[in-house]
Amino acid sequence: MIVEKQVELSDVFMAHRLQLRWAALKILGNPERAEDVVQDAYLKVCEAAAVFDIKQPLAYLFQMVRNLAIDHHRRAALEMNLFENEDEGLHVPSLMGTPEAIVISRQHLTLIAKAISELPERTRRAFELHRLEGQTHRVIAAELDISTSLVNILIHQALDHCRAAFQSA
């Protein structure tokens, strides 16, 4: 069954490769980096397919590519600014790995999914709306009928719990 799922998800990936690259390109604004992200996503998709039962493959692939592209963009912006500060003696190369260098293990994926599933319902919902659907604090606050500052607290608590889960593993 696991093998079947893997084949299926990578088939969906290949069938929508151009759209996925376009989604990455919109965030990164650079075709080469968009291609890097799509290739990285493919490797991570194969790992994820072995661990998760993915009910909406295409939505999941777009979620993954979007998040990897945002992550890549964030790191690239930080690195660029760090290089500009290099003459001030900051040790740039050691600071941040590129997303491609970050190997995602099945064990870690399992651990993080379990940690998220353990969150109180409202915390989990706020976190997923933010992290997986890319909603702003304001939209989440309206949907859950809470303040934006509470949204931020819940997102913090979610990540705190994930950290604790990793530390005790």
Next chain:
Amino acid sequence: MQREDIVWQTAVEWVIRGHESLSPADMKELIDWLKEDPANQAAYEEASRLWLLTGLVPPSVPPSDN
């Protein structure tokens, strides 16, 4: 809050804010904070890594149609 907690919470806040593009002033603030202490860098890397992982988990409730 203990110092270690403050460092962690600050790192998480930067990672959450980094979700949107940072302004040049925010970026400078982040870099200044990272340069301040290796513990800040370590916390930022840990938070970044967890953040990346959480983005790879499928939603427990399927997202509504676009």
